[in-house]
Amino acid sequence: MPQSPIRAIAFDAFGTLFDVFSVTALAERLFPGQGDAVSRLWRLKQIEYSFLRTLSKRYEPFDAVTESALHFALSALGVSAGQAQIDLLMAQYDRLTPFPENLAVLQALKADGVPMAILSNGTPRMLEVCTRHAGMSGVFDHLLSVDTVGQYKTTEAAYQLAPDAFGVPAREILFVSSNGWDAAGAGWFGFTTFWINRSAQPPEALGVAPAATGTQLTDVLDFVRRHRQH
Amino acid sequence: MPQSPIRAIAFDAFGTLFDVFSVTALAERLFPGQGDAVSRLWRLKQIEYSFLRTLSKRYEPFDAVTESALHFALSALGVSAGQAQIDLLMAQYDRLTPFPENLAVLQALKADGVPMAILSNGTPRMLEVCTRHAGMSGVFDHLLSVDTVGQYKTTEAAYQLAPDAFGVPAREILFVSSNGWDAAGAGWFGFTTFWINRSAQPPEALGVAPAATGTQLTDVLDFVRRHRQH
Incomplete structure (x- = not known):
């Protein structure tokens, strides 16, 4: 054709x-040595959760999905984070570098x-x-x-x-x-x-x-x- | 409730x-030093492709999806493999260890x-x-x-x-x-x-x-x- x-x-x-990995620097500052792993697993789970919620007809807005994915990524990597750190990373997601x-x-x-x-x-x-x-x-x-x-x-x-x-x-x-x-x-x-x-x-x-x-x-x-x- | x-x-x-990672030993024998990475990325892409084909209503049987995922994983990891090696790994998928x-x-x-x-x-x-x-x-x-x-x-x-x-x-x-x-x-x-x-x-x-x-x-x-x- x-x-x-x-x-x-x-x-x-x-x-x-927008560069989703532009959160890596902040993640690295918050969790030294883990910034790259956190931002990669965060992104992977964010996409997976978007797929799953659509397949199962359980839509939730993308900011909620993104925060859930972050919670999972931090737990899976054994990173102990408080809500203040989660809030900082989520706020950074609104300021992704183009x-x-x-x-x-x-x-x-x-x-x-x-x-x-x-x-x-x-x-x-x-x-x-x-x-x-x-x-x-x-x-x-x-x-x-x-x-x-x-x-x-x-x-x-x-x-x-x-x-x-x-x-x-x-x-x-x-x-x-x-x-x-x-x-x-x-x-x-x-x-x-x-x-x-x-x-x-x-x-x-x-x-x-x-x-x-x-x-x-x-x-x-x-x-x-x-x-x-x- | x-x-x-x-x-x-x-x-x-x-x-x-069945242990999907029981293909790792064969993958390691075929591609020394890469067996673990190949079997992990293979599995990840297999699942991703199953999600995508369902979301987009492009169903293909799971053996075809599994072989496509293997092709991607090998390429992504820079592993050069012939069809004989692909066939061996696919055959191993029928003999996964419980x-x-x-x-x-x-x-x-x-x-x-x-x-x-x-x-x-x-x-x-x-x-x-x-x-x-x-x-x-x-x-x-x-x-x-x-x-x-x-x-x-x-x-x-x-x-x-x-x-x-x-x-x-x-x-x-x-x-x-x-x-x-x-x-x-x-x-x-x-x-x-x-x-x-x-x-x-x-x-x-x-x-x-x-x-x-x-x-x-x-x-x-x-x-x-x-x-x-x-």
């Missing part, structure tokens, strides 16, 4: 625009007139706070949260938010994610997908390949500029 | 009756007259081969595979196989699993759950607790004998 023209872009937020190239790329796409959205597991509040803190307010036409459908990615209901918001068919929307599982789910759904492979991972063995792969958001800019002119 | 009497037992297979206490416990429960089933993500073929190899043929009244509903745990359709097969309400079925996520999903579904916490993990932070916890299958025998007399 030839490449569809790209008429809009939907970005994943956590891991794609990857360095992101703001300039988003502004360039905006200048090109490309409609853009975030489509994220995060709650509306988390998305609003994170984009504001990253200086990205006003860049996006839509901040789409799965909270409005009560199902996490990779369900159809979650991804359908973007075609509905843009009024554009899925294959003409470029879905951009650094998360292999999210790019796969988005591809199954029908988006044209761009996988930002930031950590040199192999492709997921799920029988669905991204339309394009890069290592940072600047690669998305090149791809979109090539595929808007068709 | 008082404990319901236990009228039947449904066992998870992989990780609960945990040492399991057969005697199952035979004791059988002698007590408790109806028993396996309820597993595995295909009917995998369950048949694994139980036969473990000397468990004839112990179970039902080998229930989610393959018949085309959805992996933790969906309602998957767990519903047990009440349907036994003709017994979920709360009077003891669901036994070593996998925290599976015990949580089973508890949400409505089973009375027994979590065999074989590796000293903290409880999952999912707001649902098992009815009982133990460290090996003998603990299940004690629990069932106490709760059949009510």
